[in-house]
Amino acid sequence: MGQASPVPVEETPALFTGRRWFIPSALLHELDPDTARAGRRPRRTARDWVVDFSCFLLAVVVGAIAIEALEENPHVPRELAVVDQVIGALACAAVWLRRRWPLGLAVAMTPVSFVSDTSGGAGLIALFTLAVHRSFRYVAWVGGANMAMVPLYYWLRPDVDVPYVVSVPFAMLLTVAIVGWGMFVRAKRQLMLSLRDRARRAETEARLRAEQAQRLAREAIAREMHDVLAHRLTLLSVHAGALEFRPDAPPAETARAAGVIRESAHEALQDLREIIGVLRAGEPDDTGRPQPTLAGLDTLVAESREAGMKVSLDHRVGDSAAVPASVGRTAYRITQEGLTNARKHAPGTEVTVCVTGAPGDGLTVSVRNPPPEGEVPPVPGSGQGLIGLTERATLAGGRLEHGPTPEGGFEVRAWLPWP
Template sequence: MTGDKAAQNAWEFTGRRWFFPSALIHELDPDASRSGRRPRRTARDWAVDFASFLLAVLVGLLGAETLSDNRDIPPALVAADQVLGALSCGAVWLRRRLPLGLAAAMVPVGFVSETSGGVAMIALFTLAVHRPFRYVAWVAATQLALVPLYFWWRPDPDLPYPAAIVLLLVLTVAVVGWGMFVRSKRQLMLSLRDRARRAETEARLRAEQAQRLAREAIAREMHDVLAHRLTLLSVHAGALEFRPDAPREEVARAAGVIRESAHEALQDLREIIGVLRAGESDDAGRPQPTLAALETLVAESRQAGTKVVLDQRVGDPAAVPASVGRTAYRIAQECLTNARKHAPGTEVTVAVTGGPGEGLTVTVRNPAPEGDIPHVPGAGQGLIGLTERATLAGGTLEHGPASDGGFRVRARLPWG
């Protein structure tokens, strides 16, 4: 696959170096634009410049033949005309580097030298391709203004005076129009390339943002799940540490909770790491808990020694939308985890009310703990994550101290 991609890039680069002019490649290639160096001629540039040189020489030879047939022109003037024509043909190779200077210089040279007429037209075409219209308008208007005077000074032996003027006017306008068409076509190509680059950049930014949001969601899920499991481990391990003389039944029960919680934490961690490796969303793996699993969560907390009162006034928890039920479950889970850490021994009340059309309200409250409770450090990221989770679900979350010194968390979630 890498070799095919390299071959394709090489082919595209070679084709571009042939079919595109160097100025357009310089605009299309950002590395060339940043280098500040003048673009080198491509193979196409050499072919076009050589063809332009041959065309200028051919027109100059036709003009020299016309001068030699006119017996009224002095030989010295004919020789001077041919010298100017030869120098003008050589100047064709400078048309890409100095388009405005060459076109402006060819206005007086083309007026006094008939063999330089082809170079004047080529310079005007190059100016129309490489410079804005205001420069082209000034140079072309000056040439058109000199056309009647030119044919008055050097009348064409084969055409009448009005026909010669009209013919040269039409030729000049056609050259300018052709050059402007080529310029507009190149600008269109540049605009399409710029749009493609912007689209690629926007797509990359959207992908990075989606990846960041997915990882943040996985991080919140990891915090909610593992914090609950590890708190259970800490509580039962602490009970075994401070009560080594506890009955065998209590020790066995605590050891069973520790083993089960460790197993669940490892399984949750394994699933989350698997999601990160696969780059998928956090919907993979086991089904996520909803409001119907709230009673199981409360029973698990009671088994860990936390006094929990569940007041669930939702008739059918399974009818709650999955996203709303999962958010309510995570809010209750995080609040029970915080209560075990910061207010051990207190009775935690979990109230869930609401119905379709009126929304779902989750309230978790605990009184102030009695006695001296050791300070448990915390960064407050759990409550911040809960607030963000509720906001993403379209609801609100309030938390803070209660009037009796306890703590209360209240969330309102939509249930349309």
């Protein structure tokens, strides 16, 4: 038996950390999955050496007591007593093999204990080891064979000091006690292994939950990045395109477009800095910028109008502050994405934004645009904006529908709960 491989900290419960030399090698073998998979046998631990030496010493003591009883028994010839002692010595030496071959040793010790008085202690130790290391079906067969031979043993070799009716029940009771003790030790070890498995499963589930939470957080950040930066960068694209195709524009319009580009670039960089700050591990978000709410729709529409869009806002919610923050933020992002898409795919059209609702009835947000005039140049995009909006509305407890209108335009319509 070679020295056991170190038990990985992540695979071994904290109860065993730093105490491996005081744990049975069989239990360490189960706790070390690498050793178990490789089929290697662990060396005895310090505890194993102490236990094995104690078992050997106990077998020798019992054998010595049996030698004294043999010498006082007039029914046992001298030559038979010598043979008995030789067999008993070999049986005591075989105790050191109990961990390697528990079943074979217990089976071999059954007839040996029947013919040799001095090997009785070794036979009981072998039966105890079998109960610890093997299942009950093996223990039942071997233990049953030992108990079946007890009456015949004391019939052929009666004790000179103890009556037959006392010796047989006592020997049977001792056998049952040894088997019960071994099964108790085995059950305790199996309980420790089951607790180890539960701890490992709990750690795995916790890691999976953490990974899932991290993935959901990253998806939420990705949606936020798309909603925020798409709007800002679309404004940049529109005004930069105007400056490119109208180099002879009046200085006032050029200055206004340049101002919008500068402001949009500044806002986009600030939003990007916030999102990157969230992604960095251990960096707190101390920007303190408030999240958008339904009250920010007027500002959003004003920015779009400054970019040259025709936007009509029909805001029928009397008190925007009464709308829950999460609902208002979702409505803001839906409107923002709808205006961004209209600016990309239907430039020059008049976009109608309608917001209605009341507590108990929910909040309805609609962004509609007519079909564009003429051919619209293709605009690069990820195609994930509407998918993200649908998921956002679903997570908020509402629903979102989008698609072409009968007139050939496009509409994004969402309903959000407002308790």
